[in-house]
Amino acid sequence: MLTMTHLAKVYRTELVETYALRDFNIDVKPGEFVAVTGPSGSGKTTFLTIAGLLETFTGGEYHLDGIEVSKLDDNARSKIRNEKIGFIFQAFNLIPDLNVFDNVDVPLRYRGMKADERRRRIMESLERVGLAARAKHYPAELSGGQQQRVAIARALAGSPRLLLADEPTGNLDTQMARGVLELLEEIHREGATIVMVTHDPELAARAQRNVHIIDGQVVDIAEEPRFHVQAARAASAHT
Amino acid sequence: MFGYYLDLALRSFRHNRVLTTLMVLALGLGIGASITTLAVLKLLSGDPLPQSSARLFAPEIDPLGKDSTTPPERLWRDWGNLMTWTDAMNLLHARAAQRQAVMALTQTKLTPQAAGQHPFYSDGVMATADFFGMFDAAFQYGGGWSAQDDENRAHVAVIAGFLNDKLFGGKDSVGQIVRINDHDYRIVGVLKAWAPQPRFYATSLGGRGYGNGDAVFLPLQSAFADKMNPQNVNCFDTGIDANHLDTAPCAWVSLWVELKDAADAGAYKTFLSNYVAQQVSLGRLHHPEVNLPNLMGYLAQQQIVPDDARLQTNLAFGFLLICVVNTVGLLLAKCLRRSREIGVRRALGATRRSIFAQFMVESAMVGIAGGVLGLVFAELGLFAIRQQPAEYASLAHLDPAMFAVTFVIALVASLIAGLLPAWRACVVAPAPQLKSA
Numbered sequence A: 001m002l003t004m005t006h007l008a009k010v011y012r013t014e015l016v017e018t019y020a021l022r023d024f025n026i027d028v029k030p031g032e033f034v035a036v037t038g039p040s041g042s043g044k045t046t047f048l049t050i051a052g053l054l055e056t057f058t059g060g061e062y063h064l065d066g067i068e069v070s071k072l073d074d075n076a077r078s079k080i081r082n083e084k085i086g087f088i089f090q091a092f093n094l095i096p097d098l099n100v101f102d103n104v105d106v107p108l109r110y111r112g113m114k115a116d117e118r119r120r121r122i123m124e125s126l127e128r129v130g131l132a133a134r135a136k137h138y139p140a141e142l143s144g145g146q147q148q149r150v151a152i153a154r155a156l157a158g159s160p161r162l163l164l165a166d167e168p169t170g171n172l173d174t175q176m177a178r179g180v181l182e183l184l185e186e187i188h189r190e191g192a193t194i195v196m197v198t199h200d201p202e203l204a205a206r207a208q209r210n211v212h213i214i215d216g217q218v219v220d221i222a223e224e225p226r227f228h229v230q231a232a233r234a235a236s237a238h239t
Numbered sequence B: 001m002f003g004y005y006l007d008l009a010l011r012s013f014r015h016n017r018v019l020t021t022l023m024v025l026a027l028g029l030g031i032g033a034s035i036t037t038l039a040v041l042k043l044l045s046g047d048p049l050p051q052s053s054a055r056l057f058a059p060e061i062d063p064l065g066k067d068s069t070t071p072p073e074r075l076w077r078d079w080g081n082l083m084t085w086t087d088a089m090n091l092l093h094a095r096a097a098q099r100q101a102v103m104a105l106t107q108t109k110l111t112p113q114a115a116g117q118h119p120f121y122s123d124g125v126m127a128t129a130d131f132f133g134m135f136d137a138a139f140q141y142g143g144g145w146s147a148q149d150d151e152n153r154a155h156v157a158v159i160a161g162f163l164n165d166k167l168f169g170g171k172d173s174v175g176q177i178v179r180i181n182d183h184d185y186r187i188v189g190v191l192k193a194w195a196p197q198p199r200f201y202a203t204s205l206g207g208r209g210y211g212n213g214d215a216v217f218l219p220l221q222s223a224f225a226d227k228m229n230p231q232n233v234n235c236f237d238t239g240i241d242a243n244h245l246d247t248a249p250c251a252w253v254s255l256w257v258e259l260k261d262a263a264d265a266g267a268y269k270t271f272l273s274n275y276v277a278q279q280v281s282l283g284r285l286h287h288p289e290v291n292l293p294n295l296m297g298y299l300a301q302q303q304i305v306p307d308d309a310r311l312q313t314n315l316a317f318g319f320l321l322i323c324v325v326n327t328v329g330l331l332l333a334k335c336l337r338r339s340r341e342i343g344v345r346r347a348l349g350a351t352r353r354s355i356f357a358q359f360m361v362e363s364a365m366v367g368i369a370g371g372v373l374g375l376v377f378a379e380l381g382l383f384a385i386r387q388q389p390a391e392y393a394s395l396a397h398l399d400p401a402m403f404a405v406t407f408v409i410a411l412v413a414s415l416i417a418g419l420l421p422a423w424r425a426c427v428v429a430p431a432p433q434l435k436s437a
Helices: A044-051 A074-084 A100-109 A115-128 A144-157 A174-189 A201-205 A229-238 B002-015 B017-045 B072-079 B085-094 B147-152 B161-168 B200-205 B220-225 B262-282 B295-301 B307-337 B339-347 B352-386 B400-426 B430-435
Strands: A002-012 A017-028 A033-037 A059-064 A085-088 A162-166 A193-197 A209-214 A217-222 B082-084 B099-111 B120-127 B139-142 B156-159 B177-180 B183-191 B216-219 B250-258
Touching: A002 A044, A017 A044, A017 A217, A033 A044, A033 A174, A033 A201, A044 A059, A044 A162, A044 A193, A044 B430, A074 A085, A074 B339, A074 B352, A085 A144, A100 A115, A100 A144, A115 A144, A144 A174, A162 A174, A174 A193, B002 B017, B002 B352, B017 B307, B017 B352, B017 B400, B082 B085, B085 B099, B085 B250, B085 B262, B099 B200, B099 B216, B099 B220, B120 B220, B139 B161, B147 B220, B156 B161, B156 B177, B161 B183, B177 B216, B200 B250, B200 B295, B216 B220, B307 B339, B307 B352, B307 B400, B339 B352, B339 B430, B352 B400
Parallel strands: A033 A193, A033 A209, A085 A162, A162 A193, B120 B216, B156 B183
Antiparallel strands: A002 A017, A002 A059, A209 A217, B082 B250, B099 B120, B099 B177, B099 B250, B139 B183, B156 B216, B177 B183
């Protein structure tokens, strides 16, 4: 589904070259739920923005769903973003001028879908996240958890092959975070491929696989969640 | 997608009412000022006879005495196609053009036949028969008079529609008698509304450059025989006998000719040169120079458009430019405020082109709203101009063409204003916009 081979991202100035990613290798299989972890400044978000075709890279190869994306122009990259990728951001990134229905509608508009099909998909997505009754509300009228659910509905509406989540619970309290995480797990169980960037060990522990990044390189790929495995097991033993 | 962009633009306006109002107001003021001055300039410098102006020419000669040192170009700028009766009649009778007409202006005293109506003065034109056909004057009733009527000094008249309304209640008055300067004239035609602007034929004859049409049209020889006084007489010798203007060294009639094309105009100019050369050899004329501008060339030569009209138009368009720059600033501010939205849209699949189109549609909407407001301001501006004492003031109106020009200017101005913000919007890098909380 997502394969990066010897990928590099370099920021150049006249004086210095800064590697955000170097010799970066990762392979995410269809249907996997992968958590990408690492300290601040390690390159997690750079990886995610490159994975989501929001930034270009300076070396290596990146295949997304079988397509080598390095040579694609803006139109082709936008089309792939629209059709194959769903984004979930820490800050929700809903458009404040649009109500819930219209926010979910945004990616479908750029796909050129007919109105009936768009309406059906929007309502299905909102029902999926339990917010169909809030379709006419504006983001400012919703709680943080509800806003993130709308963002998930927006990501799901286009039936993407890959969900990219950047600290999806970072702006939520514990209860809301749990709800969102359960929703992501449910989506994964239904077959979605999810790559989630997080610095929260508890959240990472819920993924199928952890990828740890330090200084722009993958340093360890664990088949099992790397962090707090014991703690998670201990927690489950107590219950 | 266009409908979607329109919907987004309307939503954006609703959510940014103050900013949108400022932009529309800025464009509206600029467009209103530009259209007001442009409408006046168009009125002043327009083509009075668009159908035939290219075929109408004003023969100009230099009738001044042998001691004159006035350069002919300066004379023609001041006198235009004014010439003596003798030269005008010689050229008229030579019939070297397709059509030709000699004319002068006069003030006529009209005495209504109906009881209870008092005599009044009206603007009159003394002309020869081709005047109406050459100058596209269409008839409501009847027609013009013939060249034979000219030579016979027939007492026939053509009156304007508005005079017919006044004297005969708008009925067909052909055959009726109208008393002019104590002479009876039989009406042979009633004109439809006819008032070319500028009044090109009147400028050298002492008439107004703009304004309502003339009321009465009489055969030149008949009116001259009835002692009707021309409005503008320029004499260039001493001891003039004002009672014999037909032989006096005075220029007071003008000649217009109709020629079918440039080749014809070249041939006529040669004819005119030959005529003047012949008169010089006879000692009647002393300067061989001739000129033959067409109608629009003649208006340019006469500098009929006031300088301040052009200045005002330039200033108004300068003001519009300032308004557009102001709108660019406001649109740019609005665009930068929406960087996060742009980033989100890009992440969700919008191409750069989509973002550019979205912002350009928004700018165009501002332009259309600015155009509507500009029309209101232009109507107010033209209303203010109509209250001024200038001779063209009462004619200052917005015609359909200016109405269309308003929206073209509004759209072009707003699209130009929207280019930079739309470009800035479409090059916004999405990733940084999405990172921040």
